[in-house]
Amino acid sequence: MPAPNPRLAALRAEIATLEGAARADAEVIAFGDERVDGRLPGGGLALGHWHEFVGEGLELETAAASAAFVARLAAPLARRGELVWVLRRDDLHAPGLVGLGFPADRLIQVCARDDPEALAVMEDALRTRGVAAVFGEVGEVDLTAGRRLQLACEQAAATGFVLRRRPFGGTAKAATSSAAATRWSLAPSPSEPALGEFGLGAPRWRVSLERCRGGRTGAWILQAWEEDDAAHPFRLVAELGDHDVAAQAPLKLAG
Amino acid sequence: MEGGPFALIATDRGVRRLHAVDEAAATLGLFVGQKATDALALVPELITDEADPEGDLASLDALVDWCVRVSPAVAADPPDGLLLDITGVAHLWGGERAMLDDLLARLARQEIPARAAIAGSAGAAWALARFGEDRTVVPPGAEADWLAPLPVTALRLEPETAAQLIRLGLARIGQLAALPRDQLARRFGPGVLMRLDQALARAEEALVFRRPATPWFARLAFADPISVPEDLARASRDIAERLCARLLAEDQGAGRFELAFHRLDGRAERLAIGLSLPGRAPAAIARLFAPMLETVDPGFGIEMVTLAADRVEPMAERQIGLAAIGEIAREDGIAPLVDRLANRLGEGRVWRAEAYPSHIPERAVVRQAPLAAFGGQGWDANRPRPVRLFARPEPIHIPLAQVPDDPPKIFHWRGRVRRVSKAEGPERLAEEWWRRPPGETTPAHVRDYYRVEDDTGARYWLFRAGLYGGDEPPKWWLHGLG
Numbered sequence: 001m002p003a004p005n006p007r008l009a010a011l012r013a014e015i016a017t018l019e020g021a022a023r024a025d026a027e028v029i030a031f032g033d034e035r036v037d038g039r040l041p042g043g044g045l046a047l048g049h050w051h052e053f054v055g056e057g058l059e060l061e062t063a064a065a066s067a068a069f070v071a072r073l074a075a076p077l078a079r080r081g082e083l084v085w086v087l088r089r090d091d092l093h094a095p096g097l098v099g100l101g102f103p104a105d106r107l108i109q110v111c112a113r114d115d116p117e118a119l120a121v122m123e124d125a126l127r128t129r130g131v132a133a134v135f136g137e138v139g140e141v142d143l144t145a146g147r148r149l150q151l152a153c154e155q156a157a158a159t160g161f162v163l164r165r166r167p168f169g170g171t172a173k174a175a176t177s178s179a180a181a182t183r184w185s186l187a188p189s190p191s192e193p194a195l196g197e198f199g200l201g202a203p204r205w206r207v208s209l210e211r212c213r214g215g216r217t218g219a220w221i222l223q224a225w226e227e228d229d230a231a232h233p234f235r236l237v238a239e240l241g242d243h244d245v246a247a248q249a250p251l252k253l254a255g
Numbered sequence: 256m257e258g259g260p261f262a263l264i265a266t267d268r269g270v271r272r273l274h275a276v277d278e279a280a281a282t283l284g285l286f287v288g289q290k291a292t293d294a295l296a297l298v299p300e301l302i303t304d305e306a307d308p309e310g311d312l313a314s315l316d317a318l319v320d321w322c323v324r325v326s327p328a329v330a331a332d333p334p335d336g337l338l339l340d341i342t343g344v345a346h347l348w349g350g351e352r353a354m355l356d357d358l359l360a361r362l363a364r365q366e367i368p369a370r371a372a373i374a375g376s377a378g379a380a381w382a383l384a385r386f387g388e389d390r391t392v393v394p395p396g397a398e399a400d401w402l403a404p405l406p407v408t409a410l411r412l413e414p415e416t417a418a419q420l421i422r423l424g425l426a427r428i429g430q431l432a433a434l435p436r437d438q439l440a441r442r443f444g445p446g447v448l449m450r451l452d453q454a455l456a457r458a459e460e461a462l463v464f465r466r467p468a469t470p471w472f473a474r475l476a477f478a479d480p481i482s483v484p485e486d487l488a489r490a491s492r493d494i495a496e497r498l499c500a501r502l503l504a505e506d507q508g509a510g511r512f513e514l515a516f517h518r519l520d521g522r523a524e525r526l527a528i529g530l531s532l533p534g535r536a537p538a539a540i541a542r543l544f545a546p547m548l549e550t551v552d553p554g555f556g557i558e559m560v561t562l563a564a565d566r567v568e569p570m571a572e573r574q575i576g577l578a579a580i581g582e583i584a585r586e587d588g589i590a591p592l593v594d595r596l597a598n599r600l601g602e603g604r605v606w607r608a609e610a611y612p613s614h615i616p617e618r619a620v621v622r623q624a625p626l627a628a629f630g631g632q633g634w635d636a637n638r639p640r641p642v643r644l645f646a647r648p649e650p651i652h653i654p655l656a657q658v659p660d661d662p663p664k665i666f667h668w669r670g671r672v673r674r675v676s677k678a679e680g681p682e683r684l685a686e687e688w689w690r691r692p693p694g695e696t697t698p699a700h701v702r703d704y705y706r707v708e709d710d711t712g713a714r715y716w717l718f719r720a721g722l723y724g725g726d727e728p729p730k731w732w733l734h735g736l737g
Contacts, residue, residue: 001441003338005344058669058671058713059713062643062736062737063643064642064643064713064714064736064737065640065712065714065737067642067643068496068737069735071642071720076630082589084682085593091643091644091645091646092642092643093607093640093641093643093644093735094610094617094620094634095610095619095622095634095638095640096639096640096641096642096643096644096735096737097642098633098634098636099636099639099640101641103611105607105608105610105629105633106607107607107608108589108606108607108608108625109605109607109608110596110600110604110605111600111602111604112600114430117600121596121600122689124592124595124596125596126591128588128589128591128592129587129588130587130588130589131588131589131592139392159279159476187711188711188712188713188714189675189711189712190676190677190708190710190711190712191708191712195330195675198679199677199679199706200677200678200679200706200707200708200714201677202714203712203714206712232566
């Protein structure tokens with residue numbers, strides 16, 4: 001074995017410390033189930049990064065189920081600071097978010113005119129001290145914009161949630177590689193009312209983790225906990241294998 | 256006007272009369288109100304033109320804007336006067352007299368002939384500017400002495416009243432002021448007494464200022480006019496520092512700042528910013544103005560910059576030590592962000608939703624300033640609501656016959672069929688009947704809301720307007736999603 005290059009060894013050690021330090025104090029939102037958390041580095045959705053959520057089918061246009069999912073997921077961040085939601089269409093309905101346990105009456109809503117403006121507002125908000133989470137509904141985040149968002153997240157340890165939403169009647173942009181820490185695909189899933197109850201059960205989502213830096217992909221059906229004081233936002237209903245995802249993915253075209 | 260006497264003519268109740276005369280015409284014995292035919296018979300060489308009262312008013316209005324460089328509180332006094340409240344601003348010129356000279360010199364440069372006076376009351380200033388010596392500055396409290404020799408017409412009285420006083424031999428204000436007050440009121444009506452009191456600063460007078468008078472006003476004049484953007488930026492920073500130093504000295508903060516760039520041609524370019532929390536940090540204020548500076552058209556140059564602060568309120572010195580522990584003070588973090596966004600995007604584009612006590616879904620949410628105090632009671636948790644609410648409900652098409660009072664089993668929306676698998680409802684919401692005249696509340700204004708879920712799990716908030724069995728079949732609408 002050749003003698004190790006001392007400079008190389010020193011660099012490796014430095015990288016290890018840097019990464020180790022980053023891991024050790026990395027804070028996450030845990031899903032509370034090893035089957036999900038185990039796929040994510042740090043055991044949950046990493047704070048101080050931005051995450052991308054893409055709806056399937058019409059959901060990409062309405063972003064209703066994905067807004068509900070993200071609101072549910074990010075609700076615990078309200079304790080850490082201010083929340084800002086950047087919109088292109090101001091159709092977010094605060095009472096509905098409150099019903100999901102999200103403090104929408106404290107949420108600062110901003111309506112931007114176009115995507116570049118929405119991204120600029122997100123970046124500005126993420127850089128602001130005292131802001132815990134920023135939500136943005138944009139059509140596309142290109143690589144440069146994505147990197148800028150990531151830098152902004154790191155600067156103030158805020159967490160970004162990008163909901164990909166195309167304008168009504170507009171065309172969907174193809175999913176591009178991005179600087180997001182994770183990318184999720186979201187679709188609603190039929191609820192199941194508790195035994196002996198009528199009507200609608202707690203909302204469910206078919207969630208698939210399509211990209212994850214330093215982790216593995218996966219797909220699950222998650223349901224919102226009914227109790228307000230639940231320790232975690234979701235209950236895992238089922239873990240989906242690849243064939244399940246494939247079987248569910250094509251959209252039924254009828255009518 | 257060169258070349259002979261000149262007069263403006265206006266038609267008053269079918270008679271052509273002189274509306275205004277110049278000096279040459281006046282020395283020839285012509286006067287305002289004289290019949291045009293008489294005047295032309297006396298002075299055949301009189302040059303006349305049509306009066307334009309609306310144009311005069313517009314010019315006076317423009318002059319009001321121009322005068323804001325002197326004081327933010329300017330009131331138009333039609334047809335030909337301006338009243339300026341100069342409380343607290345004269346020191347910027349080094350005294351009232353210097354201020355008056357500067358103002359008149361500037362007006363003269365624009366070929367606007369003017370007379371002016373400074374006094375403790377609007378009435379006294381009005382009288383002295385018209386009937387006294389030009390550029391009179393009355394020392395505080397001396398109005399009575401200075402007004403005494405002036406004719407009673409200087410009191411802004413009705414022409415008939417003034418004529419009556421003169422007939423009675425009461426030609427000077429001093430004579431009028433010497434009479435017992437009760438006699439004055441009894442014989443000539445309350446109007447005379449009121450005008451006298453206003454002139455002698457014994458009664459308040461409400462002036463309609465373009466902007467409310469504010470002592471929070473700073474001004475920066477340049478020997479050489481400026482026009483490059485860097486100079487504008489530096490000027491806005493310098494003037495913000497001046498005003499903020501005064502705010503700091505008196506423990507005040509302001510919620511709104513208006514910056515005006517006064518151009519050489521007399522026009523002013525105005526910019527305004529609002530703060531969500533009162534502030535007085537000059538750097539932050541200049542930063543908010545900075546992106547707007549490119550919209551300023553300097554014309555041939557800018558000779559003066561003024562900054563006025565509005566919504567001024569006491570603001571305590573911050574407890575810096577406390578903010579450092581744990582959480583970040585709103586002044587440091589979120590407030591500047593909200594200000595940046597509100598000033599860049601527009602105030603209507605940044606808001607916080609707050610509950611409003613109405614059961615009509617679209618009225619249950621009102622927009623509140625982001626950092627305003629919490630006032631709402633929250634929403635009823637027992638009434639589930641969608642995550643997205645459409646500003647206008649969208650019509651849905653139901654292809655099959657319906658069981659009355661049941662939500663649809665199938666409906667078309669945006670070109671696709673949705674098969675309803677689960678439903679909850681109805682939640683009946685009647686229109687707020689007190690908003691309509693009696694008798695107009697009909698079942699068509701009743702909405703039955705259903706939460707439904709289709710076979711993919713997508714959730715819809717539907718309502719049926721109207722009831723079955725009425726004159727018109729009920730209609731179905733989609734109001735929200737999620």
